[in-house]
Amino acid sequence: MTRPAHGIERAVTPCATVLLADNPGPMTLDGTNTWILRDDPDRRSAVVVDPGPDDAEHRARIVTAARQVELIVLTHRHADHSEGAVLLAEATGAPVRSVDPAFRTGTAGLADAQVMSAAGVTLRVLATPGHTADSVSLLLSRAGADPHAVLTGDTVLGRGTTVIAEPDGDLGAYLDSLRRLADLSGLVVLPGHGPELPDCSEAARFYLAHRAERLDQVRQALRERGLTPGESAVEPVVEIVYADVDRSLWPAARSSVRAQLRYLRDVPAK
Numbered sequence: 001m002t003r004p005a006h007g008i009e010r011a012v013t014p015c016a017t018v019l020l021a022d023n024p025g026p027m028t029l030d031g032t033n034t035w036i037l038r039d040d041p042d043r044r045s046a047v048v049v050d051p052g053p054d055d056a057e058h059r060a061r062i063v064t065a066a067r068q069v070e071l072i073v074l075t076h077r078h079a080d081h082s083e084g085a086v087l088l089a090e091a092t093g094a095p096v097r098s099v100d101p102a103f104r105t106g107t108a109g110l111a112d113a114q115v116m117s118a119a120g121v122t123l124r125v126l127a128t129p130g131h132t133a134d135s136v137s138l139l140l141s142r143a144g145a146d147p148h149a150v151l152t153g154d155t156v157l158g159r160g161t162t163v164i165a166e167p168d169g170d171l172g173a174y175l176d177s178l179r180r181l182a183d184l185s186g187l188v189v190l191p192g193h194g195p196e197l198p199d200c201s202e203a204a205r206f207y208l209a210h211r212a213e214r215l216d217q218v219r220q221a222l223r224e225r226g227l228t229p230g231e232s233a234v235e236p237v238v239e240i241v242y243a244d245v246d247r248s249l250w251p252a253a254r255s256s257v258r259a260q261l262r263y264l265r266d267v268p269a270k
């Protein structure tokens with residue numbers, strides 16, 4: 001598969017363009033998507049969601065694309081999304097809104113159902129914890145109109161599936177978040193990594209099915225080996241369930257298995 005070029009601004013919806021950061025990897029896919037939002041391509045200002053890693057070149061491209069940065073928003077605290085936030089704020093004077101207080105520039109946080117308006121667009125916060133405890137999704141609309149897209153950070157990716165990240169990822173919370181996203185039909189998914197997806201509800205239902213399948217595989221692996229869902233089961237379960245997955249991804253697989261075992265301990269067999 002050819003990798004999309006980083007640094008080229010690409011229009012995705014009438015209110016959203018994407019700039020791909022130059023940080024490809026097994027966890028970041030092609031790199032981090034930085035989203036530039038405004039109601040009209042001619043508007044002189046924009047909202048920036050997930051400025052990405054600390055990369056001066058990427059930052060310069062963001063400033064060029066946004067013209068004037070009115071507001072910076074983070075979907076979650078991971079460095080591949082957040083590292084450049086404070087530097088971009090310093091360079092532009094724009095405030096940073098995030099659940100994690102570490103990135104805020106004296107501004108308010110982000111809470112479920114909160115609404116932010118800037119650059120002619122409205123963002124409504126949908127708390128979607130699970131990948132991390134501080135993960136949010138953002139419903140995007142042109143001011144006064146119904147939402148047409150949802151920014152999902154790493155909760156729903158454009159390709160593959162996401163990990164339940166340690167230490168604060170939580171599979172139970174994640175499944176609840178996916179159920180909330182499954183209610184949003186007809187909205188374009190603007191993910192933190194990978195290509196946009198046509199329908200949020202469809203994407204969330206695919207993820208829910210994938211998670212249910214993985215959980216069944218983990219339960220079966222435990223039964224096969226006569227193991228209880230504790231720490232000592234992590235390695236044997238990874239070996240069985242992720243046998244067909246490239247070993248470079250096993251650290252993430254361990255993290256996911258640990259989250260699944262924790263979930264199975266808390267939510268006994270159904």
Ligand SMILES: [Zn+2]
Binds near residue numbers: 032154193
């Ligand atoms: Zn990420």
